[in-house]
Amino acid sequence: MTRTPSMTWKAGHDVASRPWQGRVRDYDLFKEVAIGFVVVAAVTLGLAGIFGSPDEPAVTFASWSSSDPVDFASTATAELGGTSDTAQYGPPYNDTQGATQTLGPIDLQSLAGVRLPIDTATAFVIAPLRTLPSVPPAVARWTSASAAQKARWTDAYAKALAADTGHSLPRPTAGEGPVPTMIASLSAMARSGGLDGALAGQGGFYPLNRTSAILFLGDGQYFQNLAANQHLTGDQWGMMNETGNTPGQAWLWLFSFFYQIEPFASLPNADLVVVLIMGALTLLLALLPFIPGLRTIPRWIPLHRVIWRDYYRAARDSASTGQSAIASSAASSSSGLSGTSERPPSAPRSETG
Amino acid sequence: MSTQERQGTQSPQSPDSPQEEIYTWTGRARRWLLKRLPPQKLLPQDQPSYVSSWIYVFGMASLAALGVVIISGLVLSLNGPQWYHTSGLGHFTNSVHLWSVELFFLLMVVHLWGKYWMAAWRGGRVLTWVTGVIAFAVSIAAAFTGYLLQTNFDSQWIAFEGKDALNAVGIGAWFDVADLGQMFAWHIELLPIGVGAIVVLHVLLVRVHGVVPPIDATEHPWNESEGPR
Numbered sequence: 001m002t003r004t005p006s007m008t009w010k011a012g013h014d015v016a017s018r019p020w021q022g023r024v025r026d027y028d029l030f031k032e033v034a035i036g037f038v039v040v041a042a043v044t045l046g047l048a049g050i051f052g053s054p055d056e057p058a059v060t061f062a063s064w065s066s067s068d069p070v071d072f073a074s075t076a077t078a079e080l081g082g083t084s085d086t087a088q089y090g091p092p093y094n095d096t097q098g099a100t101q102t103l104g105p106i107d108l109q110s111l112a113g114v115r116l117p118i119d120t121a122t123a124f125v126i127a128p129l130r131t132l133p134s135v136p137p138a139v140a141r142w143t144s145a146s147a148a149q150k151a152r153w154t155d156a157y158a159k160a161l162a163a164d165t166g167h168s169l170p171r172p173t174a175g176e177g178p179v180p181t182m183i184a185s186l187s188a189m190a191r192s193g194g195l196d197g198a199l200a201g202q203g204g205f206y207p208l209n210r211t212s213a214i215l216f217l218g219d220g221q222y223f224q225n226l227a228a229n230q231h232l233t234g235d236q237w238g239m240m241n242e243t244g245n246t247p248g249q250a251w252l253w254l255f256s257f258f259y260q261i262e263p264f265a266s267l268p269n270a271d272l273v274v275v276l277i278m279g280a281l282t283l284l285l286a287l288l289p290f291i292p293g294l295r296t297i298p299r300w301i302p303l304h305r306v307i308w309r310d311y312y313r314a315a316r317d318s319a320s321t322g323q324s325a326i327a328s329s330a331a332s333s334s335s336g337l338s339g340t341s342e343r344p345p346s347a348p349r350s351e352t353g
Numbered sequence: 354m355s356t357q358e359r360q361g362t363q364s365p366q367s368p369d370s371p372q373e374e375i376y377t378w379t380g381r382a383r384r385w386l387l388k389r390l391p392p393q394k395l396l397p398q399d400q401p402s403y404v405s406s407w408i409y410v411f412g413m414a415s416l417a418a419l420g421v422v423i424i425s426g427l428v429l430s431l432n433g434p435q436w437y438h439t440s441g442l443g444h445f446t447n448s449v450h451l452w453s454v455e456l457f458f459l460l461m462v463v464h465l466w467g468k469y470w471m472a473a474w475r476g477g478r479v480l481t482w483v484t485g486v487i488a489f490a491v492s493i494a495a496a497f498t499g500y501l502l503q504t505n506f507d508s509q510w511i512a513f514e515g516k517d518a519l520n521a522v523g524i525g526a527w528f529d530v531a532d533l534g535q536m537f538a539w540h541i542e543l544l545p546i547g548v549g550a551i552v553v554l555h556v557l558l559v560r561v562h563g564v565v566p567p568i569d570a571t572e573h574p575w576n577e578s579e580g581p582r
Contacts, residue, residue: 009475016566020566024399044421045449049445051452056506057505059506059509286482
């Protein structure tokens with residue numbers, strides 16, 4: 001070719017912009033779609049039959065408090081004392097100062113505000129205990145205490161739990177106030193399955209919102225350890241993995257990739273930065289036809305010669321031997337699902353090029 | 354809106370009456386649509402001879418996989434969120450839904466890369482490219498919400514992990530990954546409608562503009578002895 005082909009998106013007077021005037025080939029759209037659907041459906045059924053799909057049972061507060069009672073008690077104490085991750089998360093759950101992820105002046109988390117207010121002490125501990133047939137008197141003692149006193153009690157019990165390496169809760173002391181009793185009651189409630197019901201019941205008769213329960217679970221180490229064992233945590237490409245041997249959300253590989261490398265992995269605002277980067281990259285991909293250089297790469301690395309090898313072979317043959325060779329080469333093409341017989345365009349055009 | 358009555362301005366309705374007077378928005382819209390996409394262009398019986406490569410299979414196969422996704426998803430949703438945990442047929446249907454999504458993305462990615470190396474935006478086809486990328490992005494969101502609806506350990510953990518990115522950009526309350534009700538709305542209504550509408554637009558644009566010819570293609574090697582049709 002003597003002329004550099006245009007890679008621009010703009011319509012002009014070139015071959016790409018005007019109706020195709022060359023030879024055409026038979027094409028049955030409906031037949032191709034029908035065959036394609038049958039083949040894809042058959043492959044899907046085969047993969048489903050062979051590999052199935054994972055269905056690891058959901059974690060419950062009953063299983064958590066039974067399997068790791070100290071971790072459950074430690075987490076519940078942190079919720080009660082307002083020191084858990086959820087309690088200090090910031091918007092949309094609460095208004096903890098300085099907890100939002102920002103990038104320069106950008107603070108979208110604060111801009112959205114506290115839309116799903118959660119008081120962890122009330123929602124995760126006190127309100128469930130109040131659903132018991134006999135509400136522990138410790139609850140009344142807790143609610144009537146000052147904030148400073150509550151902090152001293154929960155701090156003391158948290159330290160006792162941190163030093164506890166066994167499977168049972170530490171012996172209560174006077175400095176821990178009503179906290180050990182409250183946590184013991186909550187633990188018993190959890191083991192019986194009552195806490196699962198109480199947290200779900202906060203949504204009324206139709207408990208579809210599981211936000212509180214998910215956040216409570218996530219504040220504990222038990223849930224995190226289960227995920228780590230399945231290679232699901234953030235530093236294990238967690239967002240794209242799934243339990244079992246199924247591929248998971250492989251299409252999130254680039255999103256997960258940024259969480260694996262520095263400086264992103266250790267940024268305090270990593271989520272905001274990664275989401276903004278992914279948004280920018282998606283925009284870049286969408287607008288790629290407008291970007292000189294990026295849109296020219298397909299000309300520099302001519303993979304299109306492989307994709308359209310039949311066309312180029314026929315064009316080459318045409319140049320060397322004449323038109324009959326083109327027809328011969330094209331007719332021998334075996335690619336594609338539709339009919340392969342080519343012909344001069346004898347009917348009104350049905351396609352533009 | 355005009356209420357003026359007319360007499361004798363409407364031509365007999367026939368394909369052979371090209372002189373029909375156009376005097377309404379509807380008529381103008383029909384004229385525009387038929388000009389842009391006449392029936393023989395919408396449902397062609399032939400294609401340019403260069404449309405002869407296995408790469409073309411992946412676009413159509415993506416649509417086929419999307420069809421399987423929609424059908425298996427409908428069966429799952431009509432039987433309720435607990436069905437696949439307790440029924441063998443339900444679990445198999447869930448597996449079909451999962452693997453059709455996996456295939457959908459695999460086929461779509463190959464289709465996307467193929468179109469990139471073909472520089473398929475050439476000749477005024479940029480909207481076809483843009484709608485394809487949007488369809489891909491919205492499909493990712495749709496698939497993500499599907500993982501949140503599994504009502505098992507995976508959905509619990511993905512909700513816990515996924516909330517931070519959404520909260521960081523301020524949309525966590527309206528796209529609350531732990532709110533099953535919201536996720537049902539996103540996964541079964543809003544995002545499928547979005548994917549479906551964009552894919553339909555994408556396919557219509559392909560039909561309007563036709564399949565992009567090869568880079569540096571010329572027509573004359575094929576028809577210099579045939580002349581214009």
